[in-house]
Amino acid sequence: MLRTENLTFKYTQQLEALRFPDINLKTHENLLILGESGVGKTTLLHLLSGLLKPVTGKIFIQGVPINTLTQRKLDAFRGQEVGLVFQKSYAIKTLNVIENLSARLFFSKTTVNIEDINNLLNQLGLKDCKNNNINELSEGQLQRLAIALAVVHKPKVILADEPTSSLDDNNCKIVMELLVKQAKQTHAHLIVITHDHRVKPFFKNAITL
Amino acid sequence: MNIWKISLQNLKSKPLYTLLSILTLTLSFTLLLGVQQLKTSFKYQMDNNLGEIDLVVGAKGSPLQLVLASVLHLDSPTGNIRYEDALKLAKNPLIKSAVPISYGDNYKGFRIVGTTKAFLALYNSELQEGRHIKNTMEVVLGNSIAKRLDLNIGDTFLSSHGFMEHAIETHNETFTIVGILKPTQKVIDRLIVTNLESVWNVHTHEVELENELHHHEESIDKEHDHDQKGYNSKEITSLLLTSRKPSALLTLPRKINTQTNMQAILPKFELEKLNQYTGVGFNTLSWIAYFILVVSGITIFISLYKMITERSFDLALLRTYGASNVQLIKIVAYEGLIITLFAVILGITLTNLGLYYLLGTLEQNYQYAVLNHLAYKDILLTLKLVLIAVLLSILLAVYPILKMNISTILSHEK
Known part of the structure; x- marks a missing residue:
């Protein structure tokens, strides 16, 4: 369950605060948030993941009011319950694929058995580049690794920020299918924030900022 | 991870x-x-090699040289002093102990020190094996020497003149090893210790040999006489003194420096100077x-x-x-x-x-x-x-x- 109430946020240099519509997701529900550049899409995503604190309003994930958590608890909560996918897929460059996954699990203090990890890598077609360095991966492999990193710890919420904007139609479809599938498998909410209208067919719920 | x-x-x-x-x-x-x-x-x-030595008495010359030679056994001595004078000095009531040392020879670069048993006490040195020196021409070895030269009790060697390892001139008298000392981490580990007589023995024989060559006829009759005279003219390198009271260190050196042809040096002071340099x-x-x-x-x-x-x-x-x-x-x-x-x-x-x-x-x-x-x-x-x-x-x-x-x-x- 994910719910927001009266969220507003204001950057120091801004005159007017950003206002966000309330979100109310029940179990297994996904959400598409559409909007043009500059309307505060990324800000909303950062609010939902606890990277930013709202000026007013509340955010509940699984009933936990995350904007009232201390920094330390918020870090831990984010690590365990939230998975983030970025537009440019990022992983730690000094670590290889499997090391990135185990670092991800280490910091979120979650343990996953090795079979689940291998399954995940299989599904994402990363089985053969398990021990490859990050700079040896193709663009598509990197994007899939980003998804793996966002779901490997079985979070309750998967937040994706423009995950498809740099991909062609075919890859866009592959990535969206994978995201939806992984969210379903781990019983997580998938929230995608984008201006890319190609992802519309994958969602029942959508809001526009 | x-x-x-x-x-x-x-x-x-x-x-x-x-x-x-x-x-x-x-x-x-x-x-x-x-x-x-x-x-x-x-x-x-x-600090360690100084032990309880308060005062070093030797021939006049560089004070630092005297200390280096007599205490750290590094430099050549400044010269010799008469044993008789040293004995007189040792009788002074302000002196607690006096250890004479006499140099002159080496074996493979290790110095042979003629001294008394009190020398070992200066370094708290004890025997590891064997026994102490009883007779002339017997030596006990510092621990490092025994190890380095692989010498054992009962072994004998000939000494060379001076302090150089490769001195050509070798004496004919044979030294016998009777004891080996425990390691002390002090300078005695690298010394060959014998009694004063042994050092004199090596050198008086030398004198005798020369006498023999020059006055072959007379030498036989005068042997006894010569020995007597030899003892009186015996020389040592220096005398290591321990005083009874610190105040003696103020008066004694001045007295010795002015009234005798010897010099008395406070080794602590000299080494402190060296330390500063x-x-x-x-x-x-x-x-x-x-x-x-x-x-x-x-x-x-x-x-x-x-x-x-x-x-x-x-x-x-x-x-x-x-x-x-x-x-x-x-x-x-x-x-x-x-x-x-x-x-x-x-x-x-x-x-x-x-x-x-x-x-x-x-x-x-x-x-x-x-x-x-x-x-x-x-x-x-x-x-x-x-x-x-x-x-x-x-x-x-x-x-x-x-x-x-x-x-x-x-x-x-x-």
Whole structure:
């Protein structure tokens, strides 16, 4: 369950605060948030993941009011319950694929058995580049690794920020299918924030900022 | 996966910076440790070998030379004094003990010291095996000599004149080894100890031989007479004195210096002067080492700071994984500590190798170990200093982590 109430946020240099519509997701529900550049899409995503604190309003994930958590608890909560996918897929460059996954699990203090990890890598077609360095991966492999990193710890919420904007139609479809599938498998909410209208067919719920 | 591994991978990803950091830190650590070690060793040798010797009496000449020769057994003696005069001096009520020493010969570069049994007491030296000297031409060996030359009780050797190892002139009298001393880490480990008579014996025979050559006919009749006269004219190198009261050290030297043709020197004072002379060199080296330590600290700071600023996105990513600020700081700190660990291991190895080499050359020149093993205390002290420098660099470098705004970094890197 994910719910927001009266969220507003204001950057120091801004005159007017950003206002966000309330979100109310029940179990297994996904959400598409559409909007043009500059309307505060990324800000909303950062609010939902606890990277930013709202000026007013509340955010509940699984009933936990995350904007009232201390920094330390918020870090831990984010690590365990939230998975983030970025537009440019990022992983730690000094670590290889499997090391990135185990670092991800280490910091979120979650343990996953090795079979689940291998399954995940299989599904994402990363089985053969398990021990490859990050700079040896193709663009598509990197994007899939980003998804793996966002779901490997079985979070309750998967937040994706423009995950498809740099991909062609075919890859866009592959990535969206994978995201939806992984969210379903781990019983997580998938929230995608984008201006890319190609992802519309994958969602029942959508809001526009 | 753990933080150490992440730090290690970070270091591996910038091998040149890592190498530079390790090298400069190693250099400064080695220098600091080396200087400290040399200082400690010199001081140890001086303090230790001084024992209870308050006053050294010998022939007039350089005071420092007399002390070096008679106490540290390094330099050549200033000359000889008459045994008779020394005996007279020893009877002074202010003197607690007097140990005569007489030089003249060596065996394979190790000095043969003619002295009395009290000499061993100066160094708290005890027998490891064998017995003490009973007869003339018997010797006990310092521990290092026995080991180095592989000599055992019952072995005999011929002495060479002077202090040079390869002196051509060899005496005909044979010394017999009757005892070997326990190791003391003091100068006695490198001395061959015998009684005064043995040293005189070797040299009076020499005189006799000369006499024989020149006055062949008379020599037989006068042998007894000659011995008597010989005893009276016997000479020793110096007399090591221990006084009963400190106040005696004020009056005695002046008395001896003015009223006899001998000089009395306070060895403590002379060695302190020597310490001051060598101290200038040590201090210069120390300052160079400190300077390199600062450079090394700056190198580490730049390396860490660069990592934090250039890879801020990676760090922000770790924060989204659930890492706390403290964990990020640990990543940086462990990088510094791994560098320090390598530098310390390398530094200790290098210092040992360096000192071993230095010790090698010193031993060849003086047959005298000036250096001891690296003292645990010294390593700890230097380690503390190096750690402070590294921790300071880490502290300065992690500042951006505390100011880091993950949201901004993540949205701007797009």
